[in-house]
Amino acid sequence: MLGRANPMLPMICGIERVKRETHDTFTFELTPPCDYSFAPGQFNMLYVFGVGEVAISVSGDPSKKEALVHTIRAVGSVTKAICKLKGGGSVGVRGAFGSDWQIDKAVGKDVVLVAGGIGLAPLRPVIYHILANRAEFGRVSVLYGTRTTGDLVFRREIEQWRGRFDLDFEVTVDTASADWRGDVGFVTTLIRKASFDPLETVAMLCGPEIMMRFSIAELKKLGLTSEQIFVSMERNMKCAVGFCGHCQFGPAFVCRDGPVFRLDHLEPLFGKHEI
Amino acid sequence: MPDILESKNLQQLIEVLSADGYRVVAPTVRDNAIIYDEIATVADLPKGWTDKQDGGNYRLEKRKDDAFFGYNVGPHSWKKFLHPPVTRLFRAKLEGNGFQVVPEVEETPDFAFFGVRSCELHAIAIHDRVLIDEQFVDPVYQARREKIFTVAVNCGQAGGTCFCVSMNTGPKASFGYDIVLTEVLDGERHYFTVETGSEKGAEVMSKIPLRKAEAEESETAEKIVAETVLQMGRYLDTTGIRDLLIRNYDHPRWDEVASRCLTCANCTMVCPTCFCSTVEDVTDLKGHAAERWRKWDSCFTLDFSYIHGGNVRSSAKSRYRQWMTHKLSAWIDQFETSGCVGCGRCITWCPTGIDITEEVRAIRETEVSD
Ligand SMILES: Cc1cc2nc3c(=O)[nH]c(=O)nc-3n(C[C@H](O)[C@H](O)[C@H](O)COP(=O)(O)OP(=O)(O)OC[C@H]3O[C@@H](n4cnc5c(N)ncnc54)[C@H](O)[C@@H]3O)c2cc1C
Ligand code: SF4
Ligand code: SF4
Ligand code: FES
Numbered sequence: 001m002l003g004r005a006n007p008m009l010p011m012i013c014g015i016e017r018v019k020r021e022t023h024d025t026f027t028f029e030l031t032p033p034c035d036y037s038f039a040p041g042q043f044n045m046l047y048v049f050g051v052g053e054v055a056i057s058v059s060g061d062p063s064k065k066e067a068l069v070h071t072i073r074a075v076g077s078v079t080k081a082i083c084k085l086k087g088g089g090s091v092g093v094r095g096a097f098g099s100d101w102q103i104d105k106a107v108g109k110d111v112v113l114v115a116g117g118i119g120l121a122p123l124r125p126v127i128y129h130i131l132a133n134r135a136e137f138g139r140v141s142v143l144y145g146t147r148t149t150g151d152l153v154f155r156r157e158i159e160q161w162r163g164r165f166d167l168d169f170e171v172t173v174d175t176a177s178a179d180w181r182g183d184v185g186f187v188t189t190l191i192r193k194a195s196f197d198p199l200e201t202v203a204m205l206c207g208p209e210i211m212m213r214f215s216i217a218e219l220k221k222l223g224l225t226s227e228q229i230f231v232s233m234e235r236n237m238k239c240a241v242g243f244c245g246h247c248q249f250g251p252a253f254v255c256r257d258g259p260v261f262r263l264d265h266l267e268p269l270f271g272k273h274e275i
Numbered sequence: 276m277p278d279i280l281e282s283k284n285l286q287q288l289i290e291v292l293s294a295d296g297y298r299v300v301a302p303t304v305r306d307n308a309i310i311y312d313e314i315a316t317v318a319d320l321p322k323g324w325t326d327k328q329d330g331g332n333y334r335l336e337k338r339k340d341d342a343f344f345g346y347n348v349g350p351h352s353w354k355k356f357l358h359p360p361v362t363r364l365f366r367a368k369l370e371g372n373g374f375q376v377v378p379e380v381e382e383t384p385d386f387a388f389f390g391v392r393s394c395e396l397h398a399i400a401i402h403d404r405v406l407i408d409e410q411f412v413d414p415v416y417q418a419r420r421e422k423i424f425t426v427a428v429n430c431g432q433a434g435g436t437c438f439c440v441s442m443n444t445g446p447k448a449s450f451g452y453d454i455v456l457t458e459v460l461d462g463e464r465h466y467f468t469v470e471t472g473s474e475k476g477a478e479v480m481s482k483i484p485l486r487k488a489e490a491e492e493s494e495t496a497e498k499i500v501a502e503t504v505l506q507m508g509r510y511l512d513t514t515g516i517r518d519l520l521i522r523n524y525d526h527p528r529w530d531e532v533a534s535r536c537l538t539c540a541n542c543t544m545v546c547p548t549c550f551c552s553t554v555e556d557v558t559d560l561k562g563h564a565a566e567r568w569r570k571w572d573s574c575f576t577l578d579f580s581y582i583h584g585g586n587v588r589s590s591a592k593s594r595y596r597q598w599m600t601h602k603l604s605a606w607i608d609q610f611e612t613s614g615c616v617g618c619g620r621c622i623t624w625c626p627t628g629i630d631i632t633e634e635v636r637a638i639r640e641t642e643v644s645d
Contacts, residue, residue, distance in 0.1 A: 007411040008364050008569075009378055049367055049374045050558035050565035075583040090373035208584075236582050238554050241411035244572070245551030246579060248601065250521075251608035256410070272524060274593035 010092025021153040032068035039100035040125030047092030052078040057122035071121040110138040110196035116207020141194040145187030198223030206232040226264035278485040282465040297387035309349040328435035330628030347434030352547035387424040393445030398547035427452035433506040436619025441511040457496040468496040511632040520604040533592035540573035542621035
């Protein structure tokens with residue numbers, strides 16, 4: 001952790017490169033603060049001068065220390081302001097915060113990653129890690145759904161991953177344009193087609209809560225238990241260090257105890273309305 | 276045996292604290308309420324006043340005697356000094372293509388809290404858990420907290436909405452003070468029993484005129500506090516409360532209380548343990564300088580739970596439920612203590628008189644299992 005003395009004070013990081021992913025999503029490569037490290041699933045608080053601060057997961061390769069990578073979808077005031085920044089500019093960074101995907105628990109098992117929309121960003125470090133240590137895992141499926149074909153991020157990389165024999169990378173869109181030859185439908189339909197041994201599988205989910213709810217129902221139908229399912233939660237966050245109270249989900253502080261939870265740790269509240 | 280401080284010498288305690296460099300903050304009457312603010316002399320204390328409190332009701336009345344502490348807790352709590360309602364977190368300045376962050380260099384005042392009740396000592400201990408005992412430390416709170424001098428007062432009466440006995444937090448101060456006083460009015464006699472809780476406290480006491488208490492004086496003081504216990508009009512049964520509330524997330528009582536709750540956030544503002552905050556960013560007109568401020572916030576506001584696409588807790592029901600289940604249930608998981616000290620402020624200052632003890636009772640008595 002950075003800035004132990006004052007956890008609310010950001011470090012300033014230069015923007016090395018900006019890559020446009022879609023009409024509203026950009027990937028930023030930042031010069032990491034000294035001694036920075038993160039585990040897949042963790043996030044940073046990014047501060048834009050005079051505008052505000054938002055929680056953004058690290059989307060880069062955990063073994064590459066030279067760049068700190070974030071993929072950001074412009075949805076509101078701060079994320080839009082970040083997405084206007086160019087190489088050479090800078091942002092404030094606090095982090096890395098929160099829990100991680102605990103990939104070590106998946107060693108020796110089949111792995112199913114289910115991502116909805118920008119939810120692929122926090123899972124990309126897991127993909128990098130698995131591919132770098134491929135022999136440690138069983139069958140690996142990545143099931144990725146977005147609303148339209150125009151919302152797909154990491155396109156070139158996905159094409160490379162889809163060409164691999166040791167990774168089953170499936171993509172589906174809710175609604176497709178005429179030139180789309182892939183799957184159409186919700187990401188839950190991909191779960192049924194994926195091959196894994198339900199008794200020896202770890203599933204990691206990130207996306208809108210409703211998508212995670214349906215995916216969980218599907219995974220459980222196939223025989224997975226809550227102990228085998230990890231979810232990344234999203235809540236309003238103002239501090240990331242347990243001070244502001246905004247991110248609470250029942251007894252959990254999503255910033256400190258999450259964002260990644262083993263599903264049984266969120267039960268019985270997960271799936272209830274307005275928690 | 277405690278020491279005795281004659282009431283006419285109370286002023287000397289204030290003077291010693293001021294001479295030691297403390298800013299003495301204490302109860303004082305302002306706009307028909309007893310609030311906490313800086314005082315100069317004993318004349319600023321609410322001498323001869325008391326507060327009548329009930330659900331949604333607060334009124335000052337003259338007492339028949341000259342008690343200095345003959346009332347209970349008002350709309351303020353000490354959190355306004357330790358966890359200020361507004362704080363600047365940092366300033367930032369544009370520089371070339373980027374910017375620089377300028378940390379705050381704040382002169383932290385040395386406060387002497389004068390007249391802290393037992394429930395309030397517990398509330399401070401709870402904030403210690405939240406803001407300094409966990410993985411991260413809030414430097415604003417820590418700097419202020421480290422320096423305070425605490426003069427506690429054992430309660431000589433229970434307020435109309437108090438329930439500290441249920442919460443095991445009063446009315447007698449048991450820790451967390453430098454000095455503790457019990458006020459005794461006995462016929463013509465008016466004195467305080469004084470005990471120390473720290474070296475700092477002993478040092479201050481060595482500078483004020485004291486004498487050893489007679490057995491009878493100390494017994495009178497003990498009796499006053501024991502009577503306060505018996506006066507406690509409200510009760511909250513905390514047996515298994517963590518699980519009780521988790522089991523009853525879908526209880527119809529939440530709809531019923533929501534029909535009375537105005538989501539005005541009063542209860543969270545007056546509560547001595549509520550700690551939530553938000554941040555605000557401001558820039559100067561030219562956009563060359565920026566500041567980031569932290570302000571108290573409340574889980575009763577709609578924005579509190581906003582995430583892109585909507586507010587997680589849009590109904591009043593879910594917001595009241597969040598507040599109460601956090602206080603009495605989730606807090607136990609988070610900080611191994613209840614988040615409620617039974618001070619009754621949320622009951623008194625609720626415009627519609629919603630009573631947390633009554634809400635718990637209603638759920639307990641009509642529990643539905645799903
Ligand atoms: C742990 C975590 C990881 C995240 N990772 C990513 C990521 O990798 N890429 C990405 O594009 N987005 C990510 N998000 C979502 C991102 O934080 C929000 O899109 C962002 O806060 C929206 O802020 P805004 O000012 O642009 O939007 P506005 O709508 O203007 O928001 C106003 C304020 O509401 C709050 N808010 C709004 N939406 C969210 C939200 N979804 N989550 C939390 N607070 C919100 C923020 O405090 C924000 O300042 C993540 C969120 C969390 C909690
Ligand atoms: S709750 Fe107890 S300690 Fe607090 S003011 Fe009332 S009687 Fe005193
Ligand atoms: S919840 Fe109410 S009674 Fe309990 S500490 Fe807060 S204000 Fe006091
Ligand atoms: S984001 Fe502030 S407490 Fe979690």
